Amino acid sequence: MFEINARLLRNQSSVFLCGETVEVFVTISNHSLPEHRISQSNIDAMEHLAWGSVQINGYCKTQHKIKEPIQSLPKTSLNVHENSILSTNPKILFCDLRLANGESRTYYYREQLPPNCPPTYKGIDIKYYYKVSVATQRLGSKVQLLQVPIRVLPLFNIEDKVEPIPAQGDDITNEELTPTNPFLENDRKVVSKVEIALETLQNITARRRPNFYIITNRRGKIGRFCLFKPSYKLGEDIVGSLDFSCRSVRCVQLSVTLQCEEILLRNTPKSPVSDKESKSSSGKVTNFTKHHEICVGLLQTQMILPIPLHVTPSFTTDLVDVRWRLHFQFVTTLSNELMPADGPSEENWNGPKSIDIETMVWNLPINIHSTNPTQIFQPQILN
Incomplete structure (x- = not known):
């Protein structure tokens, strides 16, 4: 018997911004009982999985028909929902996996969410929701699907401003002529769009x-x-x-x-x-x-x-x-x-009925x- 566990790398939270990278650890464990083994040889003692893959799926539940999806959906066996609006390319974790009793194997998966995807929303007439889908299959058996829900928040709409890394031969500015600290990194890093959006959002909401x-x-x-x-x-x-x-x-x-x-x-x-x-x-x-x-x-x-x-x-x-x-x-x-009327009064004033x-x-x-x-x-x- 195989057991599949999916754990998000982000601690204590399954919330992501549009454009962020989702990181998941997928662990496959073999918990077969000894009486289920046909023989005591190493070949027969191992359980066999044909393949395993992971992808992120987005769904929209509404009474109205969706004419055009957000992006072209790849035709895979995991697109079983007719209201799929987002489906990343599936990534193969393993092929022909053999595990002995008590043995486990952990795989790392990462995928970036599209910056223009709808956020997670549970409304009256329409709902958007996302799941990380882990699929595996034994030889001669059906595809087993494990889905981990995640919450997606909309990204603040800004222009794509990325700070470029200076190339060799560029003009030297006054900042580059100043004394540098040898214990600090001098390389100018590229700032992601998510970091710029969070900084801009902080400035706007704090004003x-x-x-x-x-x-x-x-x-x-x-x-x-x-x-x-x-x-x-x-x-x-x-x-x-x-x-x-x-x-x-x-x-x-x-x-x-x-x-x-x-x-x-x-x-x-x-x-x-x-x-x-x-x-x-x-x-x-x-x-x-x-x-x-x-x-x-x-x-x-x-x-x-x-x-x-x-x-x-x-x-x-x-x-x-x-x-x-x-x-x-x-x-x-x-x-x-x-x-009450102006002026002192010995009686308590009562409001009108x-x-x-x-x-x-x-x-x-x-x-x-x-x-x-x-x-x-x-x-x-x-x-």
């Missing part, structure tokens, strides 16, 4: 640029909202403040919800008219964290909404457009019975990006 919004309805001004920055990473807190000192309409109750909007793009993106019509239509909404507050008598308040680490950042494909927004609900009133209210809804788009995959704890799945 604080307060944006102020005046909130009004048909009866007057409700207040002023301040959002300290428009771009966030997974795991960060969305912090904002509300100022009601400039109001002409009293706000009784406030609720803010972090929402993910899923818009299906039914038409092809080649037609600009169909793009505008499809993106202008509202999609299906999923609620996440929420802040609720009774703000009667408050002049200022603040909100804090944490962004979960398990959600998918904003992205767009040929089939779906995923966006994030803050959904506000303001309950307002023009009644003056909510506050009923008031006339009006609810106003406001959606504020925000940008949510990926974070460093090593900061997301997601245990490896061993099979």
Whole structure:
């Protein structure tokens, strides 16, 4: 009996960015029982595997038909799913493998994810997911398939800026004439696109640029909202403040919800008219964290909404457009019975039993990006 174990090289995480390299250790072990052996010779005591291969498969589960895949899929025996959108070239681990009882063999596999592949997403009408597929076969038996799920995050969209290595004969700059440390490497290394994307993402999400919004309805001004920055990473807190000192309409109750909007793009993106019509239509909404507050008598308040680490950042494909927004609900009133009359009073003030209210809804788009995959704890799945 053979046992196959697949272990990701990245510790305590199975999360990767688009364009990153997935590294896996595949261990084949022979746990045959002695009574299953026909003879005690070395040839009969060994178990035999004909071949073994590994590849990464991506799938899309939706009710709509996928007209064009992301890339041309190679025709292999592992493409058993009709909704395959990504399939890397299979790499052969071994051929004609013979293992004795208690013996094991470990193989190393590495493959780079395409930079333009869709991220892992579990939506309402569409789902994207990825698996590392390990396939083996005995002579005269069926192909045995082991699949290890991985999570893929979208890569920040930047230009492909790679720092070149200077060739011999180039002009010598002042930096090269400065004294060098013999204990440090002087060679200029090529920076990968993933490293540039993470550094650019860190600079964008760390930049604080307060944006102020005046909130009004048909009866007057409700207040002023301040959002300290428009771009966030997974795991960060969305912090904002509300100022009601400039109001002409009293706000009784406030609720803010972090929402993910899923818009299906039914038409092809080649037609600009169909793009505008499809993106202008509202999609299906999923609620996440929420802040609720009774703000009667408050002049200022603040909100804090944490962004979960398990959600998918904003992205767009040929089939779906995923966006994030803050959904506000303001309950307002023009009644003056909510506050006690001016002047001292010996009796306790009791609020009115009923008031006339009006609810106003406001959606504020925000940008949510990926974070460093090593900061997301997601245990490896061993099979």
